[in-house]
Amino acid sequence: MRLRNIRRKLQQSQRVYSLKRRHCTPQPSLPSPDETVPSEWLTLIKRMRPSPENSSSIKTAINQTFSYRRRWITTKSPTVAEIFKEYPRFLDMPALMDIEFSKLTDGKEDLFIRKWEGTIIPRLKEIASSEKKNDIRHLLEKAENQHDDELCYTMLKILIHLLPPTASGRSVAGSKCCVTSAVSYLLELVPTLHLCSLNP
Incomplete structure (x- = not known):
């Protein structure tokens, strides 16, 4: 009723509706943090050599990429070799594994x-x-x-x-998961030799 009463007061030319198209220039979509931040941190992880001076920066990079890494692992099911290729510092800085495991288990490692x-x-x-x-x-x-x-x-x-x-049925080598492949990643125990009685 209100619209009809307003319309009565309009002049004839004002009563005709004309569609006005809006020409908007498409705004470039901003990259999400998940797309930009990990790439910078991943570059740091790959390029920065492990040393006491770089330790803090590498640990920060590992923490910053944790959510991205977990999503990648759970959705893409990469092999261990692929994970180490993407995150080589896990190999030469074993303490990073402790940090990762601690975050995975919510501090109950x-x-x-x-x-x-x-x-x-x-x-x-x-x-x-x-x-x-x-x-x-x-x-x-x-x-x-x-x-x-x-x-x-x-x-x-x-x-x-x-x-x-595993859900993907893949092993570290990329083939079907098998116990032998998994066991090969355990360190073999070798009994220590008692050489005290041997002559130098």
Whole structure:
């Protein structure tokens, strides 16, 4: 009603509606922080050599790229080799792995270690004892006579056997995920040689 009453007061020329097209110049879309910030930090991670002077800058770069890296890993499922190629400082600055793991576990990174011997190993033995695979049964028998580091290493192997394959089904080499490939990334335990009795 209000619009009709307003229209009555208009002159004839004012009553005719004409479409006025708006000519807007398209604004260039601003790049999102995820597109620009990581590229700068990634360049820093790749180019900056590890040294005490550069340590702080590299750690900052790793922190700044954390969300980007997690999204890349979860959506693209890169191999370990691809991750290390993109983030080479993980190889020559092992402390960065601790930072990454701490962020992934929300500061509870020592919980696994604290529970390993008292809770996790007994649980692994219980689960492994019901498995019929020869590899697992052999490792379990081997663990019965082991202690400390040797037992820890064997139980890690059993854990790898029990873990389900990755969502992408890829291994570090890019092929189908396999236990052998995963175990190859564990450091092999070599008994120390007692050379005290040997002559120089």
